[in-house]
Amino acid sequence: MTHYRLYYAPGACSLAAHIALEEIRRAGLADYATTRLLLPSGDQRRPEFLALNPRGHVPVLRYRLDGQEGVLTENLAILQFLASRHPQARLLPAEPARAAQAWEWLSWLATDVHAHAFMQVFYPARYAQDPGAQAAVESSGRALLKRDWSDLESRLPEQVLEADFSVGRFSVVDAYLIVFYRWAKRYGFAPEHQYPRWTALTQRTLARDSVRQAFADEGVNLDDPLPARPAPTPFREHAA
Template sequence: MSTPTYRLFHSPGACSLAPHIVLEELGVPYEPVRVVIAEGANSKPEYLAVNPRGRVPALWIRDEAGERVLTEAMAILVYLARRHPQPALLPADPEGFVRALEWMGWLGSTMHQAGVRTVFRPERFTTDASGAPAIAAKGRESIRAGYADIEQRLRGRDSALDGGFSAVDAYLLVFYRWGNRCGLSMRTDFPEYARLMDAVRARPAVKRVVEREGIQID
């Protein structure tokens, strides 16, 4: 089986940061393509031709089976880790694997769609503009509880999963950054989370991606 060629469509600091890190960690050929959400690039016809939902990430794949596009961060992370089992970025054993899915499913749903998005884009959750500040306030309260959960689960650990750095740690870096952007004092209030993310940020592949995307974590 030949090595696939990839093109990752990403927006700086979005959840696409996680598959961007995983591709860099794997060392496989890929082309990063910036689709800056803040500039509306995800709504332009050329990107909608890639992903009609207008969201990032999207992973274009070319291999012996042809060309196709895979969307959704969790799906992309699992695909990459399964297609390229070395270095092992997700556990091979069934329980370890589903524990990784448990982490990523909760991050992508409760913490992202029902949490951080209500803080960043509260107007999308109401038809009454005057209610947006209350939605954002409630969202901030909810994600604080979520970050407290993460803090407890990471206490005394060197990685989210047994066995060292994984795709879950890359995904957790996204949410650590977003916590800072939501106005939370992540380093002060969640020191165990910050400690682990400092170790993630020290990895050469992560440094390269953060520099390429031009983002700040803290």
């Protein structure tokens, strides 16, 4: 049986892979262990972690497969690997048009929403030195996110209000979307008051045992407040 180890930070984007692994474990398909990193403490820059991922990012997945050890980085690669290794877990749709929709969601979330918009909000000091310019970067990220949330809400099918997930059955898209919903709440976008489809989808996702287990293991909740931020410095870190 394949065995995995996920390197994650509580509430970070790695939560999507954690949920996927929990789905796989509950289906009796494979087991996994976890290693927790604390981003505000700089664990991602420790030499032993950089040896696994020189980019200094979670998630990282280590696996043993057919006697071989492997290391995989990048959310989308990890989600795809897990879904294709364990088709019985049905983590991605099999039907081509549905699968393409899933990839449409995953690629937009990883690039426009995470890498483009949220990075400006999380790490403005990586874009500008001057505190005034950093505030401008953060507000640019917030404006992008506001646009993204409207786009997201309008693209979710009406059926998510009553049943269904983003692309029909539960998939890793929903595991990834709930990470962003939690971040949206923490960063003051109040999605529960503005986006009924995304909120209904989130509640349905949160009702899954795998999702509740991954949240509990990481010690996070949908309603966790954002801790007070330290004064801006060039190395300011966010708590996901």
